[in-house]
Amino acid sequence: MNYPFNPPTRILMGPGPSDAHPRVLKAMSHPLIGHLDPEFIRMMDEVKSMVMETFITKNHLTFVVSAPGSAGMETCLVNLLEPGDECIICINGVFGGRMADIAGRCGAKVIKVETEWGKITEPDQIKKALDVCPQPKLVALVHAETSTGALQPLEEISKLVHDAGALLVVDAVTSFCGVPLKLDEWKIDAVYSGSQKCLSAPPGLSPVSFSDAAVKVLENRKTKVQSWFLDLSMVKNYWEGSKRAYHHTAPVSSIFALHEALNLVIEEGLENRWARHKKIHEALRKELENLGFRFLVEERYRLPNLNAVYVPEGVDEAKWRNELLTKFNIEVGGGLGAFAGKIWRIGIMGESCSMRHVELLTGAIQKLRKSEETKVSGQTVS
Numbered sequence: 342m343n344y345p346f347n348p349p350t351r352i353l354m355g356p357g358p359s360d361a362h363p364r365v366l367k368a369m370s371h372p373l374i375g376h377l378d379p380e381f382i383r384m385m386d387e388v389k390s391m392v393m394e395t396f397i398t399k400n401h402l403t404f405v406v407s408a409p410g411s412a413g414m415e416t417c418l419v420n421l422l423e424p425g426d427e428c429i430i431c432i433n434g435v436f437g438g439r440m441a442d443i444a445g446r447c448g449a450k451v452i453k454v455e456t457e458w459g460k461i462t463e464p465d466q467i468k469k470a471l472d473v474c475p476q477p478k479l480v481a482l483v484h485a486e487t488s489t490g491a492l493q494p495l496e497e498i499s500k501l502v503h504d505a506g507a508l509l510v511v512d513a514v515t516s517f518c519g520v521p522l523k524l525d526e527w528k529i530d531a532v533y534s535g536s537q538k539c540l541s542a543p544p545g546l547s548p549v550s551f552s553d554a555a556v557k558v559l560e561n562r563k564t565k566v567q568s569w570f571l572d573l574s575m576v577k578n579y580w581e582g583s584k585r586a587y588h589h590t591a592p593v594s595s596i597f598a599l600h601e602a603l604n605l606v607i608e609e610g611l612e613n614r615w616a617r618h619k620k621i622h623e624a625l626r627k628e629l630e631n632l633g634f635r636f637l638v639e640e641r642y643r644l645p646n647l648n649a650v651y652v653p654e655g656v657d658e659a660k661w662r663n664e665l666l667t668k669f670n671i672e673v674g675g676g677l678g679a680f681a682g683k684i685w686r687i688g689i690m691g692e693s694c695s696m697r698h699v700e701l702l703t704g705a706i707q708k709l710r711k712s713e714e715t716k717v718s719g720q721t722v723s
């Protein structure tokens with residue numbers, strides 16, 4: 342027995358993946374070539390150069406992990422931490438918690454800086470953590486916390502971290518290509534992202550970059566990296582043009598797609614792309630507030646591309662979210678942790694960031710509201 346699968350065509354406005362451009366989908370459907378084919382190697386070099394351009398870095402060790410954002414997170418932590426190291430991890434949502442879990446599994450002593458979900462980590466909290474742990478190997482933060490829609494300012498914290506002689510590790514899964522992220526200017530030592538958010542490529546790849554200071558830490562490790570697959574001493578040769586040696590079989594079609602998605606970002610221009618996300622967020626904010634939604638995060642720390650909003654009083658959020666999907670083919674995300682059942686997470690990322698998306702979603706919400714009102718007043722709903 343076989344099982345033909347005809348997936349529905351959805352409008353993706355959740356926390357990721359986002360909609361992909363037709364050029365990206367077309368790139369994925371090219372006939373396969375070998376991952377050691379000289380043409381593929383040339384294309385990987387272009388991917389590396391475009392990732393450097395979009396991360397705004399000259400970091401030589403910039404590459405793409407053949408696995409999703411969580412593997413990028415794990416790549417940064419397992420390579421930089423050794424058993425017995427001390428590190429400070431900031432937690433203000435799901436993904437900071439995940440970093441702390443991985444760091445603990447590396448055998449590191451983890452000092453957690455915990456903040457109420459929806460808020461940002463303040464520089465004073467880092468200062469206090471550095472009083473307790475004055476020489477951590479690294480301090481890690483989530484730039485764009487997808488579970489709450491909070492955008493973490495990094496520059497002031499970066500200075501504190503470097504003054505303490507530590508490395509700054511940043512989760513940029515949801516910020517990359519959607520809001521300003523400047524690796525070299527902000528002195529970020531290790532960063533990972535994901536392909537499926539503001540880059541609008543299929544999920545399953547994680548752009549990563551290490552500064553020279555982070556590379557030095559790698560070179561001075563006393564112990565072997567616990568993970569074979571993510572050990573950068575081997576992976577880095579895989580991303581070095583003519584020296585390229587077999588490490589694993591690259592996900593060829595996904596990298597075709599990533600290459601095209603990066604081309605699209607560069608054609609648009611990073612600054613224009615950041616401005617587009619901000620402008621569309623403003624339009625969405627106005628519409629949502631008119632419909633009775635309230636934002637979780639205070640305005641100055643709001644992530645434009647991931648809108649976490651309390652659903653209006655009296656609305657059965659799970660029912661509406663399900664109807665958006667099944668009747669209107671629109672996906673939005675539900676809340677996580679303490680926000681489950683209370684908030685929606687509305688993504689306007691990359692290709693999903695357009696006025697068309699805003700109008701489709703808010704039009705569908707208006708129809709749902711009308712249909713509820715009609716039911717309450719006892720009229721028949723078609």
Ligand SMILES: Cc1ncc(COP(=O)(O)O)c(C=O)c1O
Nearest residue numbers: 409410411436485487514515535
């Ligand atoms: C901020 C953040 N970090 C890490 C991840 C993990 O990425 P992935 O699901 O691609 O493994 C996500 C995924 O949504 C995320 O939003």
